[in-house]
Amino acid sequence: MVDLTRRTFIKGSAAVAGGTLAAKRFLFGGFETVEPTNKLLLAQQIREDFVNTTCWIGKQDCGIVARRIDGRVVKLEGLDAHPKNKGTLCPKGVAQIAAVYDPQRVKTPLIRTNGKGGPGEFRAATWDEALELIASKVKPVLEEDPKLFLWQKGRSKAKVFYDTAFVKATGATKLGHGAYCSDAGYRALEYTLGTHAVLHPDFKHSKYILSWGWNITNAGGNKTCWITWPQQMLDAREKNGLKIVHLDPRLRSAGPFADKWVPIKPATDMAFALALCRELIALGHLDEPYLKTYTNSPELVGPDGLIVRGELPADAEEGDQPPALVWDLATGQAVPHAEAQDPALTGEFDVDGVPVKPAFQLFTEHVDPYTPEWASDITGIPADDIREIAAEFGENANIGASIVVDGVEIPYRPVGIMAYHMAQQELGFQTVRAMTMVSMLVGAPGAVGGQLSDFTWKIYKNYAKFENLKVEEGPYDFTLKNSKFFPINTGFPGIVAKVMQDPAKYEVEKLPKVAILHYVNPLTAFPSQKDFLDSYGKFEFVAVLSPWLSETADYFADVVLPTATMEKYEGPSSASDQYIDGKALRLPVMDPLFDSRGEIEIYIDLCEKLGVLYGEDGYIAQINKALPLEDEFALPLDEKPDVRDIFDRWSRMEGLEGGIEYFEKNGVWIKGEVAATKRYGYATDPPFKGALHRLYGESLLVAQRKQQELGADEVYWRDYTAFPTWRTPTFEQSPAEYDLTLISYHLVTHKQSRTSMIPLLTELSGKQRLDMNPETARRLGVGEGDEVVVESHNALTGETRQLRTVVALSEAFRPDVVGMPHHFGGWSPERNKGLGPSPNEIFYTGEGYMVCTADQSFHVKVRVLKG
C-alpha cells in the first residue's frame, strides 16, 4: 500500500525534524525565526527565468507566465498578450501554484488491493505495470465490442488528443460531462439558431442586457471561464452605459453590477420569457424583416401542426425536404419561403382548402395567455416589472437601425441576453428556446450589440440533424441515443448511471464493461451521488487519470494514473475573446512532479499497449487527422511520437516559424481581429450561414408523436412541443412541508470539485454553507453559523435525502430559496474532509429532475431542520 509507505516515511522524517526543532527551541526559544533568515540566499546567485503556459484549472486556459527561481516555480502571472485574460488571473489561476507542489498528489501509478465501492487501498506500481494491466482489461472488450469501452471525461483540455483521436483510435463510447453543464442550452441554440453555444451579448456595443442567471462575479456565462466576460461587461458599462437587468434568485451573482435585480423564483424562467414575448408582440417591438426572412415564423402550419410544404424541386438531392410554404402578401398565394416577396406573419389562410396559419400567428396565439399577471404569479415578480423590462428591451433594441462595422453595414440591436446555466432546469431546453425567442422578436440574433451565441457565427452539425429527430425502437445503446425516451440526447452520465441500475426499464441489453475516467469526478461533481455509488461498481474495470485521488477513484478505480498538472504539454487552446482570435499551448512549467506524466504521453503508451498506436487508423494517424497535421508535418505512423515534437509540427503547419519556440517565446499566437463578417450572423455570407432560425419547432412535435407511438411515458414526450409551453416543474409537486427550493452555483474561488484540495482557495472561500435570507432563518429559528439538516424530497418517488451544513445569512436571497455552492463534499485527499457536503448528495437525477434532452436540473424542494 503506497499510502502506508508514504505515511511512515513522513512520520519518520517528521520525527527527526521535530526532534531538531524541539532541541533548538529548548536552547534558543523562538529565536530560530526572530532574525529574518535566509540572508544566506542574498549572497547566493539565483537564476530567474520565465515560462509561458496556460491555466490548468479553468475552462478558458488563460495565458500565464510562470516565474521560476532555479527552476522552481514561484509565481504565476497573467500573460499580457492573451486576449482572454489580458495579463490578469483569477484567484484560482494564482493559487494553482500550491496545487502543483501538493504532496497529496498521486505520486506513482496505483493498483487497487481491496474491493470497490468504498475507500480504496492501493499499492504503488510502475507505469509499465499499470498500463499493461489496463490494456489487458480493455483489449478483450475492444475485440468484443468497442462501444462497451466507456471513455468518460469532464472538462477535458486538448480535446483533439483525447475526445477525438483516442476515442476514434479505440472506437470507445465517449461520454462527456456535458449534460451536467449547459448541454440543454447548446441543444436549444443548435435547434433554434444553429449555433453550438448558449447566449451572450455583443458587449462591445451592447446597451441593455438581461443577465439571466449569469453568475457575473463568480463564474462563467457562455463559453468562458470567468475573466473575459466581466472585463467586457465593465468596459461596456463605462463606454456604452450598459444597463444590466439581473434575473436570479440571489443578487450575489451580480454583486454591485445589477442595475435592476429581478429575484425570480427558480425554474420559472420560461414563464418570464414567454410573458416577455407576449409583451414585445403586444407593444409591437417586432423586427419583421428579420422574422420574415431569417426565421421560419412566416411558414404556414396546417391543422396537424406540420409545416405546409410545396413540391420538391427537380434538382433536389436525396433526403431533401420539400420547401416550406409561406403566404406571400405580394401575390396573395402560398409560395416557397425563399421565393416570397412579402411573407405574411399573421393571419389565417387557405391552401388547397386546408386552413393554415403562419407559425408566427400561432406563436402570437400561443403566448397570448402568458400575460405579465399570469407570469407574476409564477415567477414572483410584479407584473409591472415584467412590462417595464419588456418595454425597455424593445425600446433599446432600436429596431430598424443599422451601423457600419469594419466597413459593413449591419443591423444594430444593442440588447441581448447572457445566460448559460438556465439550461440547468427541468424545462431547460425549452426555457433557453423561449429566451432566445425574446431576442428573435426584436431581431437581435447576430446583430451588432445584439444577441450572440458562439464567438464566430458557425452552424453546428446538429442544426441539420435536428430537422429530423431520430426516434427508434429499442433495444437501445446504454446512452439511450435516438431512443423514444430522449430523442435529443448527446450523452449524459446520469442516464448511463440510471441505465446501469435498471437496463430493462430503458430497453438496454448491453452495459459498458470497462471505463477510463479522464478529468472527471462524478461522485462529487455530479448529481446525484447516490446514482453513481449504485452504478459505477458494475464496471468490470475502471482506470482513472487524475493528479489527485478523486473521490470516484477512491471508490471505484482499479488503476489510478497520476497525471501532471501544469507540468505538461497540452493544447492547442483557443485564445479568443470573440473580438481577437488566437491560439495558445500549455507548456510544462517544470518537469512533471513525482512520477506523474502528461496525458498525451500516457495515451500514446496506452495505445501502444492496446495495439492501436501505429498504422492507418491508429492513434498517431488520428492525431494527424484531428490536429490536423498534414504533408511533411504529419507524424510518421510507425514511430512513437514525442509530445513536444507534435506541437512543434502543428505550430509549423500553422505557419509559425520556429515552431513551438514561437509559443515558448510569446506564449500566445494572436491571429488578429475577428472580422465583423465572421462574428455577426447578419454579416456572414450567406447571412446566418444560411440557417433558418426555428421559431417553430416542427420536428419536436413530430418526435413527440413518434415517442407516443412507441409507447413512451408522458414524462418523456411532454416537453417535445413546437413552442416552449409552460408547465409546473415536477419538483414543485413535493409536499408543502418541503417549503424551500435548493439551488446551487459556483464560487469564483473554486472550480467544480477540482480545486477543493487547494487550501489556499478554501481559505478565501470558506467552507460549505447554506445561504438563506434572514427572514427564512428567523422563521426556522436558526442564525448565522448554526448547523442545520437539509432534507430534499423527490416528488416522483417520494425518496428523501439529507445533508448537514451551516447557515449563512444574506438579504440578497429570495426568502423561499436556499442555496449551496458546488465544489465541496470531497473526502480525498484527507484535507478535503470537513469542508462540508456537496449539494449533489441531495439533488436527484432521472425522470422529473432532468431536461427532456437528457440533461440535469439543479432544483429540488427541501426543508431545513435545526441541526
Added chain:
Amino acid sequence: MTTETMTTKRELPQGIGRLSTGWIAFFAAMVAVTVVGLYAYFQQLGNGLIVTGLRDLGTGGGATWGLYVAYYVYFIGVSFAGITVAALIRIFKIEKLEPVARMGELLTVVSLILGALAILADLEHPWRAIVNLFEFGRPQSPFFGTFSMVIAGYLFASLVYLYVTSRRDAARLALQPSRFQGLYRFLAAGYEDTPEQRRIDRRATFWLAIAILPLLVIAHSTVGFVFGLQVGRPGWFGSLQAPGFVVLAGVSGIGNLIMLAAIVRWATKTEKRITVDAFAWLAKLLLGLLLVYLYFTAVEILTITYQASAAEQVLSDALLKGTYAWIFWGAIVSLVAAAVLLTWKALTRRWTIAAAVAAGILVNIGAVAKRYLIVVPSQTHGQLLPYPIGSYTPNWVEFAVVFGLFSLGAIMIGVFMKVFPIVPLEEAEQ
C-alpha cells in the same frame, strides 16, 4: 516610648529575621503560584504568544492586547499609592500616615516592577525588546518612549525615595548586632542620624516629593495617552482618558495600600502604630478620588450613550448591554458600593479598618475590571471597517502568568518585611 525598642529587646523589630510557620506557609504558597506562572511563561517563551488567547484584531477577530496589558495598566496604577501618600506626608506633614509611608513606597516599587514584567510578558522576544528599546527607543511613542522613560524615571525616583526615607532606620538597625547588620550598615552608608543630617534629609525628601508628584501625574497620564491618543480605536480617543487614568490609579493604589496596611498591621503586630485614624485618612482620600472617578465614569457613560458614532455605538452596546456588560456593571457596582460604604462611614464618622479594607477590595475589583475594559473591548468591538465582532478570552497561560506576578509581588513584600522594618521605627529618643 514603650514598645519594641531595640535596647530592651535583643531581637530585631517587627519580626524581622524570624520565620513564623504562617510566614513560611504563605511564602511556600506564593512560590508555588510563581512557579506555575513561570511554567506558563516558559511555555510562552518556547512556543510564542500563540499559546495565549491573544490573536490579531480585524480579520483575526481577536484582541492583540489582553490580560497582560490590562494588568500592566493596573500595576502601574497601583504604584500611584505609595509615593502619593508618602509625598503627601512630607508636603502636608500628615503625621498619622507616617507608619504606612514606607509600605506605600514599597508598593510603588513592587507594582512598578510587576508592571514592567507584565509588559515584558506581553512581548514574545523580551531580550530583543530590551536591546532594541535601548538602541532605538523613540520618546514619541506613548507606550515605550515617553512611558518607559517616565516609568523608568518614576521607578528610579521611587527607589531613591524609598532609600532616602529608609536610611535612618537602617542606620539605627546597624547599631545592633544581627544577621542583617552588614546589610544595614551598607544601606546606612555612613548615615549617622545627626540632627543636621536629619534636617538635610527632611528637606531632600520634601523636595523629592514635590518633584515626584508631577512625574507621577505624567506617568499615569502617559499610560492614559497610550490609549487616549489613538483616533483609530473607538473608546480610546478622548481627553478624559489621561485624568481618568490618574484618578483610577489613585483609587486602586490607595485601595491596595489600605489592604496592605491591614495585613502588615496584623502580621507585624503594629496595631498601636497603625491606628484606625490612619485608615480613616486613607479611606477619606480614597473616597475623594473615587467620587471624582465616578464622576468621570458618569460623564463617560453619558458620552458613549448620547449620540455616539456608529462604531462607538457598537462598543457602548457591548459594554452596557452586550458581551462586556457583566464586567462593566460589576465594576460600577463595586465602585459605587465602595463609595456608598465610605460615604456612610464618613458621615457617621465611625471608621473601621474592616470597612476601609472592604472598600479597598471593592475598588480594586472595579479597577481591574475597568483596566480590562479599556484594553479589550475597543479591539474586539471597536472596528471602523466592517470586520467581524471579535472575541477574546484570556487562557490559562495568561492567568497563570498574571497570578504569578501577583505572587511574585507578595514574595517581594514578604521578603522585605523579613529583612527590614516595613513600618518605620519610632523616634526612640523622643
Added chain:
Amino acid sequence: MAKYAMAINLDRCQGCRACMEACKIENNTPQAVFWMYVFRTETGEFPDTKMSFMPRPCQHCNNPPCVKVCPVGARFRRGDGIVLTDADRCIGCRYCEVACPYGVNYYNWRTPTEAFAAYDVDFTDPEVEAVTGGVIPPYKNPDLDRPQGDEQRMTAGSAHSVGVMEKCTFCVHRVEKGLEPACAEVCPVHAIHFGDVEDPEGPLSTYLRERAGFQLLEELGTDPSVYYVGGGPPTAETREIERPLTEVQR
C-alpha cells in the same frame, strides 16, 4: 522623489479576491494572514439589497498612527510614502496594530513552518523537498529576503519571523524593480492602479483626476495613499458576508 499611491475602483471590483491570493503568493504570507483583504458586503433588506466589494491593503497613510506609536522605529515611512516594518527591529509590541484604524496589521503568531503546516499541506514531504530544496512555502520568493531601498532596511516581507509584526508593503520589492504591486498586476478587471501621484501627468494622477473618489476613514486625518474611486465607503449598515477562513490554526 516619487510618491506612491494606489487607486482602487470600486465600480469595477468584482470581489474575486485574486488580489488577496496574489498577495499571499507574492509575499509568501502564511495561513490566516491577509495583507490584502477584500470585504464582500451587503446593505438593505430583501429585495432592496445592495452589495459592494472593497479591497483593503495597508493604506500607507501620510500621517500614519502606526509609525507614531512604534516604540523602536521599526514601523517607518519612506520618503516615497511607503510605510514598512523593519523586521529586524520590531519587538512585537503590537502597538501599531492597535493604533491602526484599518486593521491591516498581522502579527506572526507562528513560525512559518507552523503557519504553513496549518494549511494541512506537508511541504516538508521529502518528495516535494526534492524539487523545492526544502524551502517553505515551495513558492518562496527570494526577493523578500533582501533589504530594500536607499536605507537598505528589511520590510517584513521576508521570513515572517515569529513575534514580529507585518503588513502590506506596497510590494516594495516589486516597486523597486519597476513592477506594479502583485495585487494591481493580477486584478482580472483592472480595478487596482498604482503609481506616482507626485507626477501630475502620470497615469495615476490622471486616473484620479478624472474620477470622484474618497479615502477610507478620511475624518481621522490619517491621509491614506490609497484612494477609492466609485462606490462608497462602508456605513454602519454594511454587513460583511462570505468571510474567508480567518482563524489562526496551529
